[in-house]
Amino acid sequence: MVSKPELRIFDSLSELSQAAAEEFVSQAASAVKKTGRFSVALSGGSTPRGLFSLLASGDLPSIPWDKIYFFWGDERHVPPDHPQSNYRVANELLLSKVSVPRENIFRIEAEDPADEAAQAYEQTIRDFFKAQEEVPRFDLILLGIGPEGHTASLFPGTGALQEKERLVVANWVEKLKAHRVTMTLPLLNHAACNVFLVSGADKAEAVQGVFAGQALPAGLVRPKLGRLLWLVDREAAGGLAR
């Protein structure tokens, strides 16, 4: 039984980021209370920058940084200090500014050959969750969507979309003429909660497509036993019926 997506529409990216930060804080508190830790995979791109800055600001209720474990849903095939690196953005805006222990941060080593990086990251995830066979369950996975409906680095028409076994794969993206390293749908769809952060008119067509049931990659994120929450600003929600 796939949960129905929750959709919340905001007047601005800044309000969306505030709501995302409150969601993060509340989910972290309940996960830590229940299991003693909070495992989260961050999304890449520019949309989450506001969330990262808010979390680092210290203006939110106390966050148990030492019990939070950071992963990434995908990474560009670049070194960690590259301007395109999703790790670099999160580290600069958030992780270097809060007291999260460095051993709680598990970046994708995308400076290595893509398939090696993917295999190593899958093992890192399996070791962390002590789940060598079954599919691990992240507490929270943050996601974005591209104008053509990709999410993480699952782009339309790419091989990674068909992956049914592996948790992390290298994915050749022809339109980018580049490899990416990405979590796969089996892992994304096993999370306790997937939250999409979406802002901007250039995403409106993709968002409308997802909610109209088109088989876009982002629309394939439908956690069977998890919560699916879309935080969308008014511009990106433009195509949704009121």
Ligand code: 6PG
């Ligand atoms: C990446 C992301 C990707 C991103 C979307 C939206 O590595 O780029 O993981 O899936 O979330 O492309 O990107 P923007 O937030 O920059 O629009």
